[in-house]
Amino acid sequence: MEIIYHLESFEIPNAAITVGTFDGVHLGHQYLISHLVQEARTRGLCSVVFTFDPYPQEVFSKDPSHISILSSQNEKIRKIESLGVDYLVFFPFSRDFASLTAEMFIENILVEKLSLRFLLLGYDHKFGKDQVSEVAVLERYGDQYGFQLSRLGQKRVSDYNLSSSLIRKKIESGDLLHMKELLGEYYAVSGSVVYGKQIGRQIKFPTANIAVDDPRKLIPKVGVYAILIHYNGIVYKGMLNIGIRPTLNEQKPTCSIEAHIFDFNQDIYGKNLQIDFVQRVRDEIRFDSLDDLVLQLNRDKTACLELLTHME
Ligand SMILES: Cc1cc2nc3c(=O)[nH]c(=O)nc-3n(C[C@H](O)[C@H](O)[C@H](O)COP(=O)(O)O)c2cc1C
Numbered sequence: 001m002e003i004i005y006h007l008e009s010f011e012i013p014n015a016a017i018t019v020g021t022f023d024g025v026h027l028g029h030q031y032l033i034s035h036l037v038q039e040a041r042t043r044g045l046c047s048v049v050f051t052f053d054p055y056p057q058e059v060f061s062k063d064p065s066h067i068s069i070l071s072s073q074n075e076k077i078r079k080i081e082s083l084g085v086d087y088l089v090f091f092p093f094s095r096d097f098a099s100l101t102a103e104m105f106i107e108n109i110l111v112e113k114l115s116l117r118f119l120l121l122g123y124d125h126k127f128g129k130d131q132v133s134e135v136a137v138l139e140r141y142g143d144q145y146g147f148q149l150s151r152l153g154q155k156r157v158s159d160y161n162l163s164s165s166l167i168r169k170k171i172e173s174g175d176l177l178h179m180k181e182l183l184g185e186y187y188a189v190s191g192s193v194v195y196g197k198q199i200g201r202q203i204k205f206p207t208a209n210i211a212v213d214d215p216r217k218l219i220p221k222v223g224v225y226a227i228l229i230h231y232n233g234i235v236y237k238g239m240l241n242i243g244i245r246p247t248l249n250e251q252k253p254t255c256s257i258e259a260h261i262f263d264f265n266q267d268i269y270g271k272n273l274q275i276d277f278v279q280r281v282r283d284e285i286r287f288d289s290l291d292d293l294v295l296q297l298n299r300d301k302t303a304c305l306e307l308l309t310h311m312e
């Protein structure tokens with residue numbers, strides 16, 4: 001798969017294109033993108049996923065430091081590449097770009113730069129400043145600029161209409177158990193291991209404190225989770241806390257993300273880990289003493305190991 005950041009220096013011959021933010025690349029997005037790849041192959045076209053970085057909500061938000069996304073650029077690339085796509089365009093969304101009408105976007109970018117021949121629409125995609133979504137209008141552009149058009153319906157999973165905002169709400173409320181059915185894999189966060197207060201090793205529960213790679217990533221609700229840790233090509237079981245660690249009675253508590261890896265004893269400061277969230281097990285609690293915290297951590301370990309073993 002070729003990744004394109006600058007359309008100026010690029011020309012794609014005869015493209016089948018789908019356009020969207022694709023945050024999370026969830027199973028609905030995967031259904032759409034797989035369909036695009038199939039259509040492109042049948043029609044002898046290149047498949048092109050046209051997406052944005054920065055995201056539209058970063059450009060329009062009053063406070064861009066507070067936006068939260070489901071997938072970093074690297075995660076998006078990995079998932080979209082696995083679907084057999086030929087080209088992935090990361091278009092720099094801006095206010096200028098947002099001021100283009102649907103027709104200008106289609107003509108100036110999709111037709112002129114990418115030689116659009118086939119446009120696949122997601123169920124709710126709207127184009128341009130004028131927010132055009134009507135098939136009849138887009139078909140008229142198709143006749144004018146020489147491309148065909150098709151729209152797919154919204155994918156349902158169990159009782160859900162799949163959407164990035166449904167997944168976001170679930171993660172924000174700590175409901176991570178069914179993520180595999182929505183995202184196709186566990187919700188994951190990657191980051192490097194940084195120094196903490198070095199209390200973990202004293203209480204025999206060393207914890208790798210994680211500095212998340214992409215500060216825009218949505219962090220699940222505060223609490224304790226059963227997790228899988230990917231490190232150095234191996235998947236370990238473990239447990240993780242997100243929170244302010246009230247037991248430590250810090251003057252200025254800050255939120256930390258820290259993972260205790262089961263059956264593991266290595267110095268991994270500075271190393272990169274991927275954390276898969278499997279299930280939330282409890283709220284964060286303020287204990288009267290570190291001894292009480294340790295008793296609870298032993299109970300958590302038993303609960304998480306049982307849960308993770310059942311998941312296998
Ligand atoms: C699975 C797990 C659960 C935790 N639960 C709590 C908790 O409920 N309350 C709390 O104050 N700290 C909790 N902690 C955080 C510990 O206080 C912290 O790991 C310990 O103080 C070590 O900190 P350090 O890495 O800075 O040395 C938890 C940590 C883990 C790994």
Ligand SMILES: Nc1ncnc2c1ncn2[C@@H]1O[C@H](COP(=O)(O)OP(=O)(O)O)[C@@H](O)[C@H]1O
Nearest residue numbers: 195196197198200201206207208261265268269
């Ligand atoms: N089982 C384990 N789980 C997590 N980290 C471990 C483990 N064993 C050793 N370590 C190492 O110990 C460090 C954590 O020890 P800890 O005393 O909690 O220090 P810190 O407060 O700096 O996180 C980790 O960053 C890692 O390098």
